[in-house]
Each structure stands twice: as C-alpha cells, then as structure tokens.
Amino acid sequence: MSSGDAASALRETRRPRKVPLSNPDRRREVLDAVLELLAEVGYERLTMDMVAQRARASKATLYQRWPSKARLAVAALEQHRPHVIDQDTGCLVEDLRHLLVSWLAGWTHLDRGLAIALMEGSRTDAELARLRRERLRRPLRQAARTMLARARQRGQIPDGVDADLLLEMPLSVVLMQVLIEGEQPDRALVDHIVDRALAPLLGTPPHEHDE
Amino acid sequence: MSSGDAASALRETRRPRKVPLSNPDRRREVLDAVLELLAEVGYERLTMDMVAQRARASKATLYQRWPSKARLAVAALEQHRPHVIDQDTGCLVEDLRHLLVSWLAGWTHLDRGLAIALMEGSRTDAELARLRRERLRRPLRQAARTMLARARQRGQIPDGVDADLLLEMPLSVVLMQVLIEGEQPDRALVDHIVDRALAPLLGTPPHEHDE
Amino acid sequence: MSSGDAASALRETRRPRKVPLSNPDRRREVLDAVLELLAEVGYERLTMDMVAQRARASKATLYQRWPSKARLAVAALEQHRPHVIDQDTGCLVEDLRHLLVSWLAGWTHLDRGLAIALMEGSRTDAELARLRRERLRRPLRQAARTMLARARQRGQIPDGVDADLLLEMPLSVVLMQVLIEGEQPDRALVDHIVDRALAPLLGTPPHEHDE
Amino acid sequence: MSSGDAASALRETRRPRKVPLSNPDRRREVLDAVLELLAEVGYERLTMDMVAQRARASKATLYQRWPSKARLAVAALEQHRPHVIDQDTGCLVEDLRHLLVSWLAGWTHLDRGLAIALMEGSRTDAELARLRRERLRRPLRQAARTMLARARQRGQIPDGVDADLLLEMPLSVVLMQVLIEGEQPDRALVDHIVDRALAPLLGTPPHEHDE
DNA sequence: TATGAATGAGCCTTCATTCAT
DNA sequence: TATGAATGAAGGCTCATTCAT
Known part of the structure; x- marks a missing residue:
C-alpha cells in the first residue's frame, strides 16, 4: 500500500x-x-x-x-506570511488602491486575532516582538517601495511629500479600524480612503470603480 | 495638628x-x-x-x-482619561498639529502598554471592549469635530475630501507607530506627518516651528 | 420620642x-x-x-x-429548644402516638438542616457535639420516662421488653426518615408506625384516629 | 523477577x-x-x-x-459499597439478628464519618444526595426483602404488622445510635434490641446466643 | 458599643513543562 | 518517535478574625 x-x-x-x-x-x-x-x-x-x-x-x-x-x-x-500584489496601472492612486485591496484580501478572520496575540506575546518574548515588527507592516511597505518609485518617476508625487506616508496613512487607518474598532476591514473602507482623501488631495480625477 | x-x-x-x-x-x-x-x-x-x-x-x-x-x-x-486640547490658530494644518501634539503630551509611558492591555482584555471582558472603543480614538475625534468645522467654514478643506480622514490618517499613523513598532511617539513624528504629507497635500505653505 | x-x-x-x-x-x-x-x-x-x-x-x-x-x-x-408534651390517655400506644406527634409538631423546616449542621459542626467543636447528644433525642426521652412508668404500672409492657425501646424505635425511624431520606416527617408516618407495628405487636386493638 | x-x-x-x-x-x-x-x-x-x-x-x-x-x-x-448477608435460620428473629450483625460487621470506623459527610455534601451536590439515599439504607432493605418474604410464608409475621418496619425499627435505632450518640455500634446493641424488643413482641422464645 | 475596613491563610483549580513507556 | 500521566508553581477568590474610629 x-x-x-x-x-x-x-x-x-x-x-x-x-x-x-x-x-x-x-x-x-x-x-x-x-x-x-x-x-x-x-x-x-x-x-x-x-x-x-x-x-x-x-x-x-x-x-x-x-x-x-x-x-x-x-x-x-x-x-503565516501575508501576501501582497503590486500592479502597475500607471496611476499612483489606483496602484495604491490595488495594493491595499490585495493586502486586505489576504486577511482572513484569523488576522485580527493574530495581530493582537502578537502584541500580547511581544511583551514577554523577544522573538514575538520581532515578528510583530516584521509582519504587520513590512510586507506591505516593501511591496509599496517599487510602486512609489514608479510614481515618483512619473512625477505623481507632489513636492514636499514623503511618499512613504502615502501608503502609511491609508494602511494605518485600515489597521486601526481592525484593531481598535474590532471591525472586519473591507474594500469599501479602502475605497473611501482612496476616493475621499488620497485622490482629491493628490489632485487625481475621480475614478470609476466597479462594485 | x-x-x-x-x-x-x-x-x-x-x-x-x-x-x-x-x-x-x-x-x-x-x-x-x-x-x-x-x-x-x-x-x-x-x-x-x-x-x-x-x-x-x-x-x-x-x-x-x-x-x-x-x-x-x-x-x-x-x-485614566486622556485629554486633548483644541486651539484655534486660524489654519487647519496648524490646528491639526496642535491637536495631535496635545494628545501626544498626554501619553505617558503607560499608554502603549495600556492600549495593548485593553485589546487583550477585550477578548474576554465586554466592559474592557467598550473601554477600548471609547478611549482609544473617541476623545481625539470629538475634539477634532469643532476644529474641522472651523476649517470647513474657512474653506480650507478641498472639494471631495472627507474632513474626518484628515485627522484619522495622522492619528492612525502615530498610534500604529506606537503599537506596532513599539516606539515612543514624539513631536517629531507628528511634525513629519504634518509637514511632509498634510501641509503639501493641502497646499499649505510650509510652517516654521520651533525645536 | x-x-x-x-x-x-x-x-x-x-x-x-x-x-x-x-x-x-x-x-x-x-x-x-x-x-x-x-x-x-x-x-x-x-x-x-x-x-x-x-x-x-x-x-x-x-x-x-x-x-x-x-x-x-x-x-x-x-x-432553640424543642418541646414535647406528654399526655395521659390511659393507653400506652396512644400515649406514644401523642408524644411523637407533639414532638413532630415542634419540627419546623429548620430542624432537619439544624440536625445535620449539628453533626457537621460536632466534628470540630466539642460544644456542638454536646449539643448534638443533648438535643436530638434527650428531650423526647425525658418526656417519655414518666409516660413509660405509667404504662408499666398499668401492666401494658410485655414481659422481657425494654420499655425505652418502645419509644426509641419509632423515634429513630422518624428521625432517619428525615435525615437520610430528606423528607419532611408528618403525622401519617407516625400513625403508620404506631398502627402497623407498635399496636399489633403490643396486642392493642386498632385505634380510630382522624387524620 | x-x-x-x-x-x-x-x-x-x-x-x-x-x-x-x-x-x-x-x-x-x-x-x-x-x-x-x-x-x-x-x-x-x-x-x-x-x-x-x-x-x-x-x-x-x-x-x-x-x-x-x-x-x-x-x-x-x-x-465503598456496604455489604450485607442474608442467612436462612428458619426463624424471623434470628434472621433479623444475622442481617443486622452482618451489616454492622461491614461498618468500619469510617462509616460514621462517611454518613455525616454524605449528609453534609448532599446539601450542595446532587450526586452526593443520590448516594446518601442509595447507600445508607437501601442495601440492607433489599437484603431484607427476601428474608421477610420467607418469614411471611412461615406465618411468622403477626396480623396487622408492616413487615418492613420490623427491619426499619432496629436498623434506625442502630444508625441513630451511631450518628447521634457518636458511639461505635456493636453486636451487643443489636442483641439488646432483638432480645428485649423484637423477640418478646413477636412472641419468639428467648434465644441463646454466644458471646 | 457598633461598625467600616483590613488582612493572613487558605481553597479549588489550571498550566507549562517533564517523565517513563 | 509519540504519548499517557505526573507535578510544582501559581492564580483568582473567600473566610474567620482583628483594627481603628
């Protein structure tokens, strides 16, 4: 057999x-x-x-x-490695939207609990503290690096703006929503942030997106 | 005696x-x-x-x-009630900076640990869950309400922008920095966000600030 | 006032x-x-x-x-002293019945619990042990003494019979019913014992009693 | 080895x-x-x-x-199951004596304490309450059933007498002696009850027994 | 005297970890 | 190697008793 x-x-x-x-x-x-x-x-x-x-x-x-x-x-x-997909749409705002949505798609119901568990355990275990730092934002940040480089080349990043913050801000808002409010994050939240903050602030014309 | x-x-x-x-x-x-x-x-x-x-x-x-x-x-x-001070400087960006800085000033070395403790305990105690929701962002948000109303009256909020996100974004960045990276938040971080993201995006001329 | x-x-x-x-x-x-x-x-x-x-x-x-x-x-x-009434009916069996019924009448819902409490506490407290011995049967026994003396004088106690046992037996049955079975003792039980054991064994003609 | x-x-x-x-x-x-x-x-x-x-x-x-x-x-x-032995001697009184003595023989120094413990624990634990009811008298009663049936066939139970009480009475007296007076039960007590109450009341001629 | 409050010594139960097979 | 079983060290909570007012 x-x-x-x-x-x-x-x-x-x-x-x-x-x-x-x-x-x-x-x-x-x-x-x-x-x-x-x-x-x-x-x-x-x-x-x-x-x-x-x-x-x-x-x-x-x-x-x-x-x-x-x-x-x-x-x-x-x-x-448990989260995965993120970078896609080149030619537009910074849309690239950001894709990045955040792809990141969200990887969040199962597990992840909120895991994020808190990671913070809990970090107090007493150095390895867990390291994982907390590495896992929670680094994957997204790394994926964002090339995306932001493209945008800079295209001149889509206004003068005086720290490009990293363009990712950091929406990402943090979503994470906080999850951790503090305890709600499941969804695409609508990402769209809201992109459409009602990033796009107008960056002077990008409103985008039509499905659903 | x-x-x-x-x-x-x-x-x-x-x-x-x-x-x-x-x-x-x-x-x-x-x-x-x-x-x-x-x-x-x-x-x-x-x-x-x-x-x-x-x-x-x-x-x-x-x-x-x-x-x-x-x-x-x-x-x-x-x-342990956090306190926040709203001050009218006539400028949205500066009002925001003051708000965030006054909020940060209230954070002692305790607060990071307390925030995590609150998330931990929330899993099993409903009262703690309520406190988590109430304490972590609500105080700041409420103080922000009147500040944002002023800015709207002054026409400082660009079309299409959800004013709440103008607070939510920097606030979340700071909180995440604290919770995930485990670093003490400081004024420099607030200034960085304000000067390298909010101000340029809102088209506010760079501001001179001490320190 | x-x-x-x-x-x-x-x-x-x-x-x-x-x-x-x-x-x-x-x-x-x-x-x-x-x-x-x-x-x-x-x-x-x-x-x-x-x-x-x-x-x-x-x-x-x-x-x-x-x-x-x-x-x-x-x-x-x-x-908390239980009380017992001895009454002279001229008949041993009826005197016994009255004695037991009057004793039962003094039992409130308290007494079962108290009896057990007394046994519990007796293990560690000598005073309670003394009370246990004194209270649970002695009152009835003392009241019975004169009653049995009367019966002996009337010749109602058969040869070879230890008169004390004529009280001891029905009394113990009732007490056990209470302590072990946990049931409330009632007049019917007393009547049953008297009518279906003591009376026939002592050769006393059946007695009519109201319920 | x-x-x-x-x-x-x-x-x-x-x-x-x-x-x-x-x-x-x-x-x-x-x-x-x-x-x-x-x-x-x-x-x-x-x-x-x-x-x-x-x-x-x-x-x-x-x-x-x-x-x-x-x-x-x-x-x-x-x-801890008590054990009782029924033996057919041809005489109700002697059968009773044997039953009670065999039951007593099974009582170790433990049983008094256990009986009280059972009553104590019964207040709060339903399982213990069940055990209390089952253990304290049921074994003896069941063994007695066939013995009393034999006696009835032999016509040894007087008219009007509830046979069960013939066991219940001596048994209760012994148990009470143990629980209330706190004395070790012994054969002498059984013999006393049998010889000075049951035998004369049932009209059985006195029996010679050793010890 | 009556009482609000404090406390040392437990009590039942659980957990991370280790043995022995 | 996998496991059934054992255990020291807590952990949350309670109780009889004692202070201090």
Missing part, C-alpha cells in the same frame, strides 16, 4: 493518528491549529492542552519539536 | 498603611498601581498578588472594593 | 439599626438569623458575612458578643 | 511514587485516602491538598482523573 498523499490522509479526521511531526504536512497541520487558537483566544490564554487537543497530538510530542509555548507560537506565526 | 492630611500621610511610605480604600487618595493610589502593572505586563499576566504587593494592600482588601480582576482593571482604566 | 417596644421596633425592618446586642430581643433576632442560616447551608458553609448581612449587624459587633463562629452557632442552637 | 506486582510495589512506601492513576491499585489507594479524610473531617473541610498529601500525589494529578472535589468524593464513596 502506498502511503499516498499525506495531506489528504490527514484531512480525513479518522483514527490513523501516527503521522510523525517530521512530516511537513503534519507539522503544518499542527501550526495551523496554533494559528487558529492564537486568533481565537490570544497568546496568554492559549494553552498547550488546547493545541494538543485541536491538533490531536500529545503535549509531549509538541514539546519534542518546539521547546516552549513561545517558540511554538513563533513557529506558527513564522509560517 | 490633628491627624491631618490623608494624602500627605500616604506619601510617607511608612509601614502602618491602614489608610482605608474609602479614602479617594488611597483608592487612586491603588488604581495607579493597577495601571502601571497593566502597562507593564498586560491584562492576562496581571495578577491580584502583583496589585496587592505594589499597592501594599491585601488581596482581600482589593476584593472588598472591586469584585473581580476585570472590574478592578476597568476601574483603573476608567479613571 | 419614646423608644417604645424594642421588639416591635425591630420588626419594622426600617433603618433604625442601632439596637445594641445587650437588648435581649435584638440578641434573639441575631440568633434566629444564625439558626436559619445553619438550617439552610450547614455549619461549614455558614459565613460570618452571611450572619452579619441577615441580622443587619456588622461582623465586628457579632464578635463583640460571641468570640467565634463556633460559639455563635452554639449560642443559637442553645436557644 | 520482572518489574512485577504493582500492588506490592505500592506497599513499599518508598519515595519514587510514579505509579500512574491508571493502575487500579493506585486508584484505589487514592480513593481510600479520600474515604479516610471524608470520615475524619467531613466533606466541606476536606481539601484537595489533604488528599494530595495523604495519597502522595499532586493535586494536578488528582484533577487529571477527577474533574472536581465533588466528583472525587463521589468516586470514593461509589467504591
């Missing part, structure tokens, strides 16, 4: 527990459980028992691969 | 505490200890033992006044 | 707390509260706070008069 | 406990500790620390197997 597709075997939540943590699919399965729980209850309230139960592993097994709760959380968050 | 000023008695850090919690100064002293600890370790890691120790009270005494850890935290945060 | 009838003043559950414990009515009021609580929650679960609240006194006041929880409970139970 | 008999390993009171609670002998050992403590201090005053200490286990270990103090007590009492 060939062992077949390990991932699909795991998906059948049937008995055959026995897949070792050396198996990457099994490892991912465990880390996904951790992510879910971090998002649901936060870092402090996450217990190793919860993880063991949801991942159907024994705590001792978890400790075999990850030496502490903090390191397990770090491993889980390391694996 | 009679038994005299209770507050001054408290200041002498002599053993025989014994000042009752019915004394407002003593109560404030305890709540301040709670605020410090919330800022230091967060809500989940805050223990009643810590509070008792720092406030030099027994846990039983604390429970006599506040029926649970959550309610104690709420009481502490209730007492 | 004359202070009037202290007891009636107490009954009006209005403000005028202030009656000192030196007042016997006030003292009785407190001890009644203790009895109620003992019956409701037992000895161990009785707290001084409960007593203070129900009696509308401060704990410190209670401790002024009674030096400990155990002594307060003892005082309350001391004051 | 291999690692061998777990029970004998337990008997050597050496340090390295480590025998898991999955081992029935170890489990019984723990539950026996609970029974002892229940008998000694009652239900309310029983603490998990006491159990842990006497059973040489950690509290956390206890909680792994039993989810609460109440359930642990229930488990201990469930395991």
